[in-house]
Amino acid sequence: MDAVTYPDQRVAQFIAENLIPVRVPYDHEQLSKQFNVKWTPTLITLDSDGQEHHRTVGFLSPEDFIASQLLGIGKTHFEKGAFDKAISTFDELTGAYPKSSYAAEAIYLLGVARYKSTHDPKPLRGAYERLSSDYPDSEWAKRAYPYRLIQ
Amino acid sequence: MASAIQWENDYEKALKRAGTEGRPVLLDFFNPG
Numbered sequence: 622m623d624a625v626t627y628p629d630q631r632v633a634q635f636i637a638e639n640l641i642p643v644r645v646p647y648d649h650e651q652l653s654k655q656f657n658v659k660w661t662p663t664l665i666t667l668d669s670d671g672q673e674h675h676r677t678v679g680f681l682s683p684e685d686f687i688a689s690q691l692l693g694i695g696k697t698h699f700e701k702g703a704f705d706k707a708i709s710t711f712d713e714l715t716g717a718y719p720k721s722s723y724a725a726e727a728i729y730l731l732g733v734a735r736y737k738s739t740h741d742p743k744p745l746r747g748a749y750e751r752l753s754s755d756y757p758d759s760e761w762a763k764r765a766y767p768y769r770l771i772q
Numbered sequence: 773m774a775s776a777i778q779w780e781n782d783y784e785k786a787l788k789r790a791g792t793e794g795r796p797v798l799l800d801f802f803n804p805g
Contacts, residue, residue: 622800622802623802627777628776630776632777633776633777636777636798637777637778639795639796640795640796640797640798641780641786641789641790641793641795641796641797641798642777642778642779642780642786642797642798642800643779643780643781643782643783643785643786643797643798643799643800644779644780644781644800644801644802645781645783645799645800645801645802646801646802646803646804647801647802647803649801652783652799652801653801656799656801658801661801661802661803662800662801662802662803663800663801664798664799664800664801665798665799665801666796666797666798666799667787667790667796667797667799668790668796668797669787669788669790669791669796669797670787671787671797674796690798693796693798694796697796
């Protein structure tokens, strides 16, 4: 990460605009135990209460890093019930990084967030249709499979 | 190549900033070598 991803200007700008970045050594006695960290790099997205919402382990390219962090930010909004902010963030991810390995999960959660926001189930079927068309081999297409029955 | 990222190194300070600035925390466990 220090050789490729963190020196990338796009990454530095994204972090500056969207996140509070903090680094701790993997053998930090208290935090490594608290978050059960076993390998590096481990990247965790937290809210201001210290609640975990997203985690990755291993190297990420600059593009995958930004896509992953957008997913983490969106999941933080989603899990705190801020569905409009979650929808906006997932939309940004799927629009800017459709080929990333995080796009399929974002489409799934986009459908759920729209349903939670409107109580209209059609976005769930929309998520299934988009996943089965564009990401048919993803686990998220399988998870959305029941939504094909929604009228 | 040096990174332009302004890392915090105090976890509690990062959480406090997250609350006041309305942004999530990115917590990076790294190997200092």
